[in-house]
Amino acid sequence: MKSAFRNAYSTLSRSLNPIPIPQFSLILLFPLRTAITDSLTTIDKLRPLSATRRCYSSSMEEGEARAPPSPSSTLEKQFDEFRHRLDESGSLRERIRGVAMEIESVTRLMHSSLLLVHQSRPVPEVLEKAKAQIGMLKELFHRLAEILRECPGQYYRYHGDWKSETQTVVSVLAFMHWLETGSLLMHAEAEEKLGLNNSEFGLDIEEYLIGICFMSNELPRYVVNQVTAGDYDCPRKVLKFLTELHTAFRMLNLRNDFLRKKFDGMKYDLRRVEEVYYDVKIRGLAANGDSMGDQGIQGES
Structure with a gap:
């Protein structure tokens, strides 16, 4: 019974595989197939890695091209422009x-x-x-x-x-x-x-x-020299002019600045001219006619 089953299996094996392969050949082919498979796998692994590297390199180049200028270059450019303007x-x-x-x-x-x-x-x-x-x-x-x-x-x-x-x-x-x-x-x-x-x-x-x-600072000196030269009507004219000018300045709302200080100086110029005029008038040297009288500065601040 066992002999009949063995013969039937051998007949079936020959019909399926008419060229029998020795066992030692199978032993040699197995490592070769494994090596080829490993090589293909390695190539497949290396191929996307190189592509990835190329993509990464191109991304780096684009990033460097789009990167904003460094703070040091921006600062230098700004101060260089300042230098030209100055x-x-x-x-x-x-x-x-x-x-x-x-x-x-x-x-x-x-x-x-x-x-x-x-x-x-x-x-x-x-x-x-x-x-x-x-x-x-x-x-x-x-x-x-x-x-x-x-x-x-x-x-x-x-x-x-x-x-x-x-x-x-x-x-x-x-x-x-x-x-x-x-x-x-x-x-x-x-x-x-x-x-x-x-x-x-x-x-x-x-x-x-x-x-x-x-200009008003020159007038007191001018008045004194003119009276000394014998022009006794000059104080009256200058006093009239300075009084009108001082009144006009009082219309201005002057702050505590240089102009205000100069305006205060005009007040003292007016007083000096007024003193000369009064002295000439008291001595009876003033011209008759258009006389200013005892005119002074009203409402001084």
């Missing part, structure tokens, strides 16, 4: 100061000419020398306006570089105008003499007022 501003300021120094020089010549009026020189002769310099002042202020057109909207940024010179110019021009006409030089008249345009480069109101206050 250099331009410094160059512009030097040009303005150069013109302001020329204005000061011309004004000093005009003022030295006007000092001769205290020595009882004829007024027309004194004014002729001073008036000859007005054309130069007009040209210098025109040059100053041309410089400021290069930086529109920054008038008050550089205003301090020429404001003191402007105050002195207004003072000299106002004194000349009073000597010639006996009246105050108006703001519009001062702008016209200097060739200034209020819409572009005008005369600042505060500088004009300070210049008028400076």
